[in-house]
Amino acid sequence: MATTTDDLPARHSLGKSMKRKEDPRFIRGKGRYLDDIVLPHMLYLALVHSPYPHARIKSIDKSKALALPGVKAVITGEDLDAAKLEWLPTFHGYDKQMVLAFGKALYQYQEVAGVVATSREIASDGAELVEVEYEPLDPLVTPFQAREDKIILRDDRESKTNHIYHWEVGDKAKAEGELDGSAVRIKERILSPRCHPAPLEPCGVLADMNKATGRLTVYMTSQAPHVHRTAFSLVTGIPEDKIHVISPDVGGGFGNKVPVYPGYVVATVASVIIGVPVKWVESRTENLTTTGFARDYHMDVEIGATKEGKVTALKVSTVADHGAFDAAADPRKYPAGMFGIVTGSYDFPTAFAEVDAYFTNKAPGGIAYRCSFRVTEASFAIERGMDILARKLDMDPVELRRRNFIKKEQFPYPSPLGFVYDSGDYEATTQKALDIIGYDELRKEQAEKRKSGELMGIGVSTFTEIVGAGPGKHFDILGIKMFDSAEIRIHPTGSGIVRAGTRHQGQGHETTWAQIVAEELGLDPQELLVEEGDTDTAPYGLGTYASRSTPVAGGALALAARRIREKGKKIAAHLLEASENDVEWKDYKFNLKGVPGKSVTMKEVAFAAYTNPPPDSEPGLEATYYYDPPNLTFPNGSYIAVVDVDRETGAVIVRRFLAVDDCGVVINPMIVEGQIHGGLTEGFAMAFMQEIAFDESGNNLNTNFTEYLVPTALETPHWETANTVTPSPHHPIGAKGVGESPNVGSPQAFVNAVMDALAPLGITHIDMPLTREKVWRAIRDAEAKVS
Amino acid sequence: MKIAVTVNGERYERDVEPRTLLAYFLREDLGLTGTHVGCDSSSCGCCVVAMDGDRAVKSCTMFAVQADGHEITTVEGLEQGGKLHPLQQAFWDQHGLQCGYCTPGMLMTSYVLLKHQPAPNEAEIREAIAGNLCRCTGYQNIVKAIQQASTELAAEPAAAAVGS
Numbered sequence: 001m002a003t004t005t006d007d008l009p010a011r012h013s014l015g016k017s018m019k020r021k022e023d024p025r026f027i028r029g030k031g032r033y034l035d036d037i038v039l040p041h042m043l044y045l046a047l048v049h050s051p052y053p054h055a056r057i058k059s060i061d062k063s064k065a066l067a068l069p070g071v072k073a074v075i076t077g078e079d080l081d082a083a084k085l086e087w088l089p090t091f092h093g094y095d096k097q098m099v100l101a102f103g104k105a106l107y108q109y110q111e112v113a114g115v116v117a118t119s120r121e122i123a124s125d126g127a128e129l130v131e132v133e134y135e136p137l138d139p140l141v142t143p144f145q146a147r148e149d150k151i152i153l154r155d156d157r158e159s160k161t162n163h164i165y166h167w168e169v170g171d172k173a174k175a176e177g178e179l180d181g182s183a184v185r186i187k188e189r190i191l192s193p194r195c196h197p198a199p200l201e202p203c204g205v206l207a208d209m210n211k212a213t214g215r216l217t218v219y220m221t222s223q224a225p226h227v228h229r230t231a232f233s234l235v236t237g238i239p240e241d242k243i244h245v246i247s248p249d250v251g252g253g254f255g256n257k258v259p260v261y262p263g264y265v266v267a268t269v270a271s272v273i274i275g276v277p278v279k280w281v282e283s284r285t286e287n288l289t290t291t292g293f294a295r296d297y298h299m300d301v302e303i304g305a306t307k308e309g310k311v312t313a314l315k316v317s318t319v320a321d322h323g324a325f326d327a328a329a330d331p332r333k334y335p336a337g338m339f340g341i342v343t344g345s346y347d348f349p350t351a352f353a354e355v356d357a358y359f360t361n362k363a364p365g366g367i368a369y370r371c372s373f374r375v376t377e378a379s380f381a382i383e384r385g386m387d388i389l390a391r392k393l394d395m396d397p398v399e400l401r402r403r404n405f406i407k408k409e410q411f412p413y414p415s416p417l418g419f420v421y422d423s424g425d426y427e428a429t430t431q432k433a434l435d436i437i438g439y440d441e442l443r444k445e446q447a448e449k450r451k452s453g454e455l456m457g458i459g460v461s462t463f464t465e466i467v468g469a470g471p472g473k474h475f476d477i478l479g480i481k482m483f484d485s486a487e488i489r490i491h492p493t494g495s496g497i498v499r500a501g502t503r504h505q506g507q508g509h510e511t512t513w514a515q516i517v518a519e520e521l522g523l524d525p526q527e528l529l530v531e532e533g534d535t536d537t538a539p540y541g542l543g544t545y546a547s548r549s550t551p552v553a554g555g556a557l558a559l560a561a562r563r564i565r566e567k568g569k570k571i572a573a574h575l576l577e578a579s580e581n582d583v584e585w586k587d588y589k590f591n592l593k594g595v596p597g598k599s600v601t602m603k604e605v606a607f608a609a610y611t612n613p614p615p616d617s618e619p620g621l622e623a624t625y626y627y628d629p630p631n632l633t634f635p636n637g638s639y640i641a642v643v644d645v646d647r648e649t650g651a652v653i654v655r656r657f658l659a660v661d662d663c664g665v666v667i668n669p670m671i672v673e674g675q676i677h678g679g680l681t682e683g684f685a686m687a688f689m690q691e692i693a694f695d696e697s698g699n700n701l702n703t704n705f706t707e708y709l710v711p712t713a714l715e716t717p718h719w720e721t722a723n724t725v726t727p728s729p730h731h732p733i734g735a736k737g738v739g740e741s742p743n744v745g746s747p748q749a750f751v752n753a754v755m756d757a758l759a760p761l762g763i764t765h766i767d768m769p770l771t772r773e774k775v776w777r778a779i780r781d782a783e784a785k786v787s
Numbered sequence: 788m789k790i791a792v793t794v795n796g797e798r799y800e801r802d803v804e805p806r807t808l809l810a811y812f813l814r815e816d817l818g819l820t821g822t823h824v825g826c827d828s829s830s831c832g833c834c835v836v837a838m839d840g841d842r843a844v845k846s847c848t849m850f851a852v853q854a855d856g857h858e859i860t861t862v863e864g865l866e867q868g869g870k871l872h873p874l875q876q877a878f879w880d881q882h883g884l885q886c887g888y889c890t891p892g893m894l895m896t897s898y899v900l901l902k903h904q905p906a907p908n909e910a911e912i913r914e915a916i917a918g919n920l921c922r923c924t925g926y927q928n929i930v931k932a933i934q935q936a937s938t939e940l941a942a943e944p945a946a947a948a949v950g951s
């Protein structure tokens with residue numbers, strides 16, 4: 001049952017807008033990001049890139065670069081191949097990826113060689129001097145060209161086709177039968193365009209092979225340091241105990257800092273060979289052109305319904321552009337990630353989804369951009385589809401959604417595509433959104449405006465996300481089950497250190513993790529130091545992406561703390577001179593049952609754990625928990641956008657935007673709101689300005705921040721937020737995770753609003769990004785048709 | 788080339804390559820790593836520092852030699868006598884930062900803004916920080932933070948002067 005936060009009982013530390021513990025260093029300019037780290041005798045790596053999207057490499061001449069004073073080494077694919085380090089496994093293990101172009105360059109800007117030198121500048125100068133002779137080949141720019149198999153991209157693979165895989169879920173025959181028999185039916189090709197997470201701090205590495213100790217320390221911009229340590233060990237053969245990965249402060253990730261990139265490998269190889277530290281920090285252009293892109297799904301969406309607007313079937317067929325390698329960071333059993341969430345918040349009796357992925361001459365990736373494995377694409381498809389259906393039925397889009405919502409009594413809800421939704425109250429969340437925004441008034445205003453030809457639009461998105469991968473029985477990375485972990489040590493004086501297998505990049509774990517543990521133990525969150533990102537000290541975890549930190553590590557933290565409480569209870573019984581059965585944890589302390597006022601605090605228990613433990617017991621107070629969640633969590637929300645479109649110029653003004661989120665129990669409302677503001681801004685960017693586009697020859701057209709736009713404070717709308725709370729029934733503290741909801745839920749609200757504004761012109765769909773020019777052209781064409 | 792630059796009130800004399808960017812001079816020669824670099828097209832503003840107290844400059848777009856004879860204030864120079872600058876305090880209070888990467892540049896742009904316009908309205912603030920990108924916050928809390936600092940500075944004007 002959804003409640004508002006105001007109805008929840010007062011808590012010790014949970015649900016409080018505590019100021020962030022990590023901020024004092026950041027506001028002083030004392031964060032320690034990758035490029036801030038300087039080691040003695042450090043060398044710098046610069047990379048040479050292919051100017052062609054597809055070309056045979058005829059020769060590479062290193063001599064001029066090597067002759068430049070200060071250049072220490074030039075490394076090519078051939079060198080790596082000789083050392084058996086040319087190919088990297090991809091995360092799900094179905095493909096392999098070149099480190100440096102070898103034989104052929106497969107996309108524009110692909111890394112072809114690395115130059116190691118005594119300074120950043122000399123390394124760049126050296127890279128300019130490497131002479132590469134290419135023989136340009138015809139490129140495959142779209143997956144539809146690739147599908148024809150006239151040019152085969154990957155001659156290193158056995159099967160001579162550009163088709164990577166076919167994946168499907170659901171009952172195809174039944175879904176198609178229902179579609180054929182449905183009274184009303186829509187079909188639309190919807191593109192979720194290639195875009196890029198572009199965190200403000202670029203990716204980088206500083207590899208430090210210490211020949212004296214035999215240990216390799218790798219400082220890297222990593223969202224998943226333990227996974228990276230394992231990957232480095234698997235690729236290089238260096239035993240895992242000899243590898244130390246440190247992910248220092250990370251300046252934003254959004255999925256971009258999950259994969260392993262060629263620069264990391266080349267810098268590490270150079271350090272291992274030369275025996276001194278080697279640093280590589282990419283430029284913004286390298287970031288946008290070579291590192292993990294997101295989306296690039298061409299989706300054919302079909303929905304069938306009765307005349308009354310009851311949905312009967314859904315079918316979504318997708319052609320996916322994966323670039324030159326299948327490097328999508330998806331769990332092994334789920335090559336198309338969680339795309340099966342495409343039935344969204346609606347009770348479809350039957351559904352079917354399929355994805356066919358192809359190689360093209362573009363950078364590899366297919367990582368999430370602030371989304372849990374293809375959820376953004378799925379959510380966009382269903383929410384656009386529902387709007388198109390509403391228009392065909394001539395029904396209000398909110399009314400259509402309400403007629404089809406999964407009802408709160410239906411949870412746990414088994415979806416036709418195989419997930420079991422944990423909880424939700426879509427009706428209540430939506431009603432709250434409608435009330436706050438004044439939906440009926442807005443519709444009246446719109447009707448008035450339409451009379452005079454003004455284009456005002458209202459767009460809704462009532463989405464359901466799927467996050468928190470995941471149950472280890474279904475989800476793994478490199479075969480490692482997607483659990484997460486926490487370790488808590490309470491010091492004698494009642495403060496402590498908390499470590500987790502996650503790695504925050506701005507999400508505020510140093511604060512929220514302390515709040516979770518403080519809530520469980522009745523301790524002061526200010527006195528709980530949170531540490532992440534160092535594989536020598538943190539317990540093994542799968543990292544921070546796919547909104548999994550709170551659903552998975554958050555559970556581990558609470559359960560580790562409860563282990564401390566179990567032990568604490570024995571100590572408390574000893575201090576209270578009572579039997580353990582007579583002691584209970586209530587009001588954040590241990591109380592002697594039935595004897596008011598007779599109690600001990602966790603602080604007292606901590607001191608006793610070291611100074612006066614019960615006889616024959618183990619001293620100390622610490623616990624570890626590896627948590628493998630029994631299910632995923634399903635955060636959801638109802639978003640409403642109100643826009644005005646200028647008929648003359650195509651300019652869209654977002655007049656209002658309201659996000660009502662239900663992410664279950666909230667740990668820190670201030671941080672949740674901040675996450676929502678940030679995610680909405682990224683959703684806004686995708687809807688209106690961001691795309692990594694290519695020309696017909698395969699040239700990347702968006703190679704820096706003057707072409708790949710990030711919204712500034714000027715364009716960014718004012719965000720209104722609210723929430724409902726439907727706890728996750730299986731999560732130890734009822735939380736669901738929130739970081740990605742606003743990014744998953746918002747693009748379609750913007751697009752639906754613009755399409756609603758353009759409805760009088762008969763315009764049904766325009767692919768993102770809805771740039772002023774695209775909207776203007778659509779209006780012009782539509783007007784030309786009418787007149 | 789020999790240059791003399793005053794940074795956060797301290798005078799430095801250094802020999803630099805003419806092509807050294809001011810951002811890298813601050814970061815690598817002086818060890819002031821609070822000034823960040825986020826792009827190569829003068830777009831992001833992570834690198835903004837104050838020049839002569841009243842100009843916000845992108846230190847990635849200036850050579851160190853161009854700072855010769857000037858006074859530079861970086862984020863490290865904002866805190867005075869162990870007391871956070873009202874802007875730093877406000878960014879903390881209002882949750883005006885997440886990953887913190889844009890924060891130094893945001894703070895320095897806001898610092899110069901408040902020198903010229905002690906009481907900017909929301910539109911003026913948004914315009915002033917339009918050269919500073921933030922991927923995390925959506926700007927709303929940054930705007931609130933600048934408003935808080937502006938109110939506080941109006942109450943105690945002496946705090947506005949830093950490094951001079």
Ligand code: FES
Nearest residue numbers: 825831832834847
């Ligand atoms: S580093 Fe981006 S503007 Fe200076």
Ligand code: FES
Nearest residue numbers: 885889921922923
């Ligand atoms: S706080 Fe991360 S870029 Fe602004």
